[in-house]
Every structure is written in structure tokens, then in C-alpha cells.
Amino acid sequence: MYERPEGIENCRIWIDGCFDFAHHGHAGAMLQARQLGKELYVGVHSDEEILKNKGPTVMNLEERITAVTACKWSTKTIPNAPYVTDPKIMEEHGCPYVVHGDDITTDANGEDCYQIVKDLGKFVVVKRTPNISTTDLVGRMLLMTKTHHYKDLNKNWKDLLSEDNLIRFKNYSTDETGLNKGSGVYLNIPDESELKTIVEPNFNLKDQKLVYIDGGFDLFHPGHIEILKLVFEKAKTANAKVIVGIHDDLTINKYKGLNYPIMNIFERSLCVLQCRYVNGGIILNAPYKPTKEFLDKIGNVIKVYHGPTELAKGVYEDIDLLENIPKHKFDNMNTEFIVNRVLNNKAAYEERQKKKGWKSEVEKVLKSKEARDV
Incomplete structure (x- = not known):
């Protein structure tokens, strides 16, 4: 039928x-x-x-x-x-x-x-x-559950690469037709000198100029989208592509507590992958503190961006490529803002x-x- x-x-x-x-x-x-x-x-x-x-x-x-x-x-x-x-x-x-x-x-x-x-x-x-x-x-917000979280990816990264997940990563990384190769999907394993390629992009990562931005991207919302759009526009002028580092569930929960993230890393990564402003790809299990060694692992990163939120002390101190994205029309929005909307109207x-x-x-x-x- x-x-x-x-x-x-x-x-x-x-x-x-x-x-x-x-x-x-x-x-x-x-x-x-x-x-x-x-x-x-x-x-x-x-x-x-x-x-x-x-x-x-x-x-x-x-x-x-x-x-x-x-x-x-x-x-x-x-x-x-x-x-x-x-x-x-x-x-x-x-x-x-x-x-x-x-x-x-x-x-x-x-x-x-x-x-x-x-x-x-x-x-x-x-x-x-x-x-x-x-x-x-x-x-998940009302019940404050954490059963959806993935365990420590530094030890259990294979859990993220189930057959079904791999199919989904491949599908969501396609181009705007949904039929051809598009952006790449990579996994950062701290002890390894190279990123693990999960999905090949339609370009050579090492030959491509890149701009990098990272975060949790929980409840992927207009605040995230507006930042990525601004980064995309800046990257375009430099003939570069946008690659996004995504922190694992354990890291986000360590810094935010409660039952954050509301979406696990698999869910968050698909949300970022489907965004038209992420044309380079994503890096799963990106470190909370990006080092020069990590950026070298990625390739030719010409700029590192951070949103208008206050910088955590010491996180980007070794990065001379850092540039802050200015305030934008959705800069009041973050994951807690949305969760509070729900809880205030419980x-x-x-x-x-x-x-x-x-x-x-x-x-x-x-x-x-x-x-x-x-």
C-alpha cells in the first residue's frame, strides 16, 4: 500500500x-x-x-x-x-x-x-x-533519566559503531540530494595518532582547509544553528569547510551534572550531521580541551571558533587560532534554557x-x- x-x-x-x-x-x-x-x-x-x-x-x-x-x-x-x-x-x-x-x-x-x-x-x-x-x-527531562547515555568512549568506543549506527552515520553524512557522499564522520581515540574514519567524505580531509568548532550540541537548537551558520559563512570566505567536534556523554555529564546530556552522543551527532552548515563533517569523542596535537590530527585547521558563551578557564589557552563568534539573535538559548521551559510548564x-x-x-x-x- x-x-x-x-x-x-x-x-x-x-x-x-x-x-x-x-x-x-x-x-x-x-x-x-x-x-x-x-x-x-x-x-x-x-x-x-x-x-x-x-x-x-x-x-x-x-x-x-x-x-x-x-x-x-x-x-x-x-x-x-x-x-x-x-x-x-x-x-x-x-x-x-x-x-x-x-x-x-x-x-x-x-x-x-x-x-x-x-x-x-x-x-x-x-x-x-x-x-x-x-x-x-x-x-527524559521530566523523569531525569540517564539510561540513554553511552559509557566512556575512550574504553567502549566500539559500542557507538554498531551495524545500525554505522548505516545511520553513512545516510546522514550524504549531500543535499541524500544520494551521494557528503561530509565525513571520524572518531577520536586519544591514544591513536590518527582519527579513525567512520564515513569517507567527498573530499580529501588532509588536502582541505578546515575550520573547527566543538561542543555538546545537546537538544540541537537555533542557538547551535546560528553559530554554525556564522562559522560556515566565515569558512566560505576562506575556501574552507566546517568540521565539528562532539563531546561524549561522560564529559558533558561531568561538567553539567544532573542527567545531561538529554540526547546521547549518537543522537547529537546525527543532529549535527544533518545541518547544511556542517559541510566538513564531525569528530566523535572530541576532547573537551582541544590541543595543538589534536588539531594536527585533524589536518589543515586554519581557525578554531567558539560561541558567545563565556570561555571556560584554560580550555583554549594553547590555541592561537581561536576566534570568538559574536552575539547573535539566539544567543540567549542553550540546553538548560529549553529544559527550564519544559520544567516551568511541567x-x-x-x-x-x-x-x-x-x-x-x-x-x-x-x-x-x-x-x-x-
């Missing part, structure tokens, strides 16, 4: 959603949708529509638009798309087909949001990314979690019925 129509590869594709916390599950859907056609238009629902049909958003419309636009597989972002997919809106934007995951999404009345386009033969299914959703992330989000439970039962019944009708 809902097989790929003939000639879809020549079409502009439509996808829509809330994209609250634009996590790697959303990016995975956009990747698969982009792989099907020649362009991808992404409809983003308004805060009011989401509140009515699902519950309160954590991120507002401007923030969600920023995140979706930063995804390298998105051709154009369409704000205020209706919650129930409207074929007339799709037609206005020249999109004959809509793509969605293999789950059912319902509106406030418990009705399938895609039933109209399904009946018209305009609906195409892709595989939903397992084990991640905005609901899951909100749950009752509303707990009600959303309950509503999600009720809706999931309705959606299971609809999915079962749909399977019987095939």
Missing part, C-alpha cells in the same frame, strides 16, 4: 509536521523524502494548530522554522501549514505527493491527518526512525504526555484497520 508512484523522482515532494525539537528522527524523514524526488518542501504547523491538536510546543514557530531550514535536505520551508494535510496547499507549491512515516498521525478528533491525501493516491510511506521523538525527549507537558498516550491507542486501532484493508 502507498507504493512509490512511477516518475516520483522527477517531482517536488511535500512533507509536513510540528518539528518540535528538530531531532534526527525529523531529519531522517526529510532525508528519505528528499531521496524520492528532485526537491523537498517542508510544511511547518503553527503553534496554535499544534496546541489545538496535540498540546503545547516547546519551541515556537520561528525557532522550529530555523531548525527545519537548516536541514540540508530541505529545499524550502513553508510556515503555518495546516495540521491536516491539505492537497490544495500541496498543489499551490507544486507538490503532487506527500511523504510520511509508517505510523498514523491523528488530529484533535482522533482522525487520520493524511486520510484525504491517502484517498487521492498522493501519499507515500517511508520508514519512521525508531526510539526518538519529542515526547521521548520531554519524558503540568502542561505532563498533560501532553497523557494525551499522546490516548492518541497512540487511537492511532494503533487506525493502523490495524488500515493493514486489514490492504
